[in-house]
Amino acid sequence: MERLEHGHGHGHGDGDGGFRxxxxxxxxxxxxxxxxxxxxxxxxxxxxxxxKSISINHGTISHAPSPTIDGDSARIRxxxxxxxxxxxxxxxxxxxxxxxxxxxxRSAIIxxxxxxxxxLLVVPGDETPLSTAVYRNPAAFLRSYEEMERRFKVYVYxxxxxxxxxxxxxxxxYTTEGRFISEMEYSGVRTRNPAKAHAFFFPFSVTNMxxxxxxxTPYDITKxxxxxxxxxxxxxxxxxFWNRSAGADHFMLSCHDWGPMASRGHRExxxxxxxxxxxxxxxxxxxxxxxxxxxxINLYSGFFPEELHKPVAPGLTARPYLAFxxxxxxxxxxxxxxxxxxxxxxxMPVFExxxxxxxxxxxxxxxxxxxxxxxxxGYEVASPRVVEAVYAECVPxxxxxxxxxxxxxxxxxxxxxxxxxxxxxxxxxxILEAVPVVELRRLREGVxxxxxxxxxxxxxxxxxxxxxxxxxxxxxxxxxxxL
Numbered sequence: 001m002e003r004l005e006h007g008h009g010h011g012h013g014d015g016d017g018g019f020r021x022x023x024x025x026x027x028x029x030x031x032x033x034x035x036x037x038x039x040x041x042x043x044x045x046x047x048x049x050x051x052k053s054i055s056i057n058h059g060t061i062s063h064a065p066s067p068t069i070d071g072d073s074a075r076i077r078x079x080x081x082x083x084x085x086x087x088x089x090x091x092x093x094x095x096x097x098x099x100x101x102x103x104x105x106r107s108a109i110i111x112x113x114x115x116x117x118x119x120l121l122v123v124p125g126d127e128t129p130l131s132t133a134v135y136r137n138p139a140a141f142l143r144s145y146e147e148m149e150r151r152f153k154v155y156v157y158x159x160x161x162x163x164x165x166x167x168x169x170x171x172x173x174y175t176t177e178g179r180f181i182s183e184m185e186y187s188g189v190r191t192r193n194p195a196k197a198h199a200f201f202f203p204f205s206v207t208n209m210x211x212x213x214x215x216x217t218p219y220d221i222t223k224x225x226x227x228x229x230x231x232x233x234x235x236x237x238x239x240x241f242w243n244r245s246a247g248a249d250h251f252m253l254s255c256h257d258w259g260p261m262a263s264r265g266h267r268e269x270x271x272x273x274x275x276x277x278x279x280x281x282x283x284x285x286x287x288x289x290x291x292x293x294x295x296x297i298n299l300y301s302g303f304f305p306e307e308l309h310k311p312v313a314p315g316l317t318a319r320p321y322l323a324f325x326x327x328x329x330x331x332x333x334x335x336x337x338x339x340x341x342x343x344x345x346x347x348m349p350v351f352e353x354x355x356x357x358x359x360x361x362x363x364x365x366x367x368x369x370x371x372x373x374x375x376x377x378g379y380e381v382a383s384p385r386v387v388e389a390v391y392a393e394c395v396p397x398x399x400x401x402x403x404x405x406x407x408x409x410x411x412x413x414x415x416x417x418x419x420x421x422x423x424x425x426x427x428x429x430x431i432l433e434a435v436p437v438v439e440l441r442r443l444r445e446g447v448x449x450x451x452x453x454x455x456x457x458x459x460x461x462x463x464x465x466x467x468x469x470x471x472x473x474x475x476x477x478x479x480x481x482x483l
Contacts, residue, residue: 039453106143108137109140133415134412134416138408152189153198155200155241160231164227165231170301177206180253183466191322200250204252206256209228210224221258228265229266239389248273253469274290274477276473277291277294278296278380282402291476292472297384313392318369321347322370322371324348324369325337326363327350331377336471348432368394373394373397375399395416397418399430406468412452416449
């Protein structure tokens with residue numbers, strides 16, 4: 001093992017060349033089993049991962065990737081950290097917490113294969129049991145979630161002022177971003193003592209940056225990247241926690257299409273930190289081993305649509321339409337869908353714009369009267385139609401390329417949705433009509449079971465979208481050791 005010498009200093013490199021970047025040292029240590037909720041041929045497997053250990057002067061980080069089937073480790077590079085001053089190095093009990101949580105989850109993974117074959121999993125303290133059919137490993141998920149509730153603490157940085165920081169849009173297509181930022185300000189998971197935090201949250205809003213900093217002509221995101229990089233540099237200068245982990249236990253969240261591009265404004269944030277994005281596109285750099293896919297939720301008024309506030313959604317016999325879509329020609333996939341199916345089949349209404357006039361049905365009426373709801377990607381991979389379909393208890397049909405679906409680390413999407421490739425679009429009607437009624441009923445039961453995971457509540461409730469996002473961050477944090 002060779003140690004490369006370098007100078008001291010903060011070294012908050014942000015890709016702009018203004019700072020000297022210290023040389024990195026990467027050490028490979030022994031492989032060990034880490035939690036995996038992924039299924040192969042409907043059987044849950046535990047995968048051995050190679051853990052990467054990175055020397056950072058007086059501390060060490062080991063990083064295992066998020067659950068994956070192939071078991072290969074991504075190369076995560078960290079820089080040497082600044083020697084910490086008194087009292088700033090964190091609390092060893094934080095890592096002890098994580099050690100105990102990992103052991104408990106591994107135990108649940110092992111014992112899960114020997115558990116009862118019941119289709120429901122009773123949740124202590126919750127009136128609604130979990131449907132085992134919609135999770136990759138139900139016992140492991142429940143134990144992981146309970147460990148998160150018991151232990152997980154997040155420090156929210158105080159730096160910055162609204163509207164760029166500590167604020168965000170709480171309605172429209174960017175609802176998830178603003179509501180999460182708002183909820184984190186008052187959530188019980190927040191700790192005011194950073195030494196007790198397992199993770200650190202940057203509460204800036206990329207959507208608000210776009211609104212207040214970006215000029216539409218010419219197209220230029222330099223100011224967004226500059227603000228983001230400056231914020232990280234400020235945090236790194238004022239606190240020791242970024243330097244301790246090179247940002248690996250920090251996370252940001254954005255539902256704006258430009259979130260991934262803005263994150264590149266600071267190289268270490270982009271390479272090391274947990275990035276929670278609606279636009280979870282692997283072809284554009286999204287890394288499911290460390291990043292988090294979050295659902296895009298479009299609440300036009302900021303509230304759950306009244307049209308979907310039904311005690312019992314219509315059953316299959318009350319849904320005369322095979323499938324439904326309405327939307328503009330945003331992106332190549334939608335253009336192809338509209339070219340092939342717009343106005344072609346009455347029992348499969350596909351519109352670019354909904355027909356108006358007296359007696360015309362509105363968008364939600366079509367959702368509630370359709371057995372399948374088409375969810376093609378637009379300009380970006382994510383679509384709010386996925387969540388709208390779940391709200392209407394209509395089986396989502398995912399048509400996308402390179403999209404990592406939300407919560408797919410724990411949810412078995414094949415149990416409540418149908419995936420259709422772009423190449424299969426000419427056969428779309430044939431594929432959907434070939435789904436047996438028994439299978440369609442199973443898929444709809446799955447949609448009902450996961451609905452609670454996609455609902456925004458104020459204040460947040462157990463297993464809702466806020467806590468599912470936190471759980472995804474928690475899983476990534478479990479895969480990092482700071483010694």
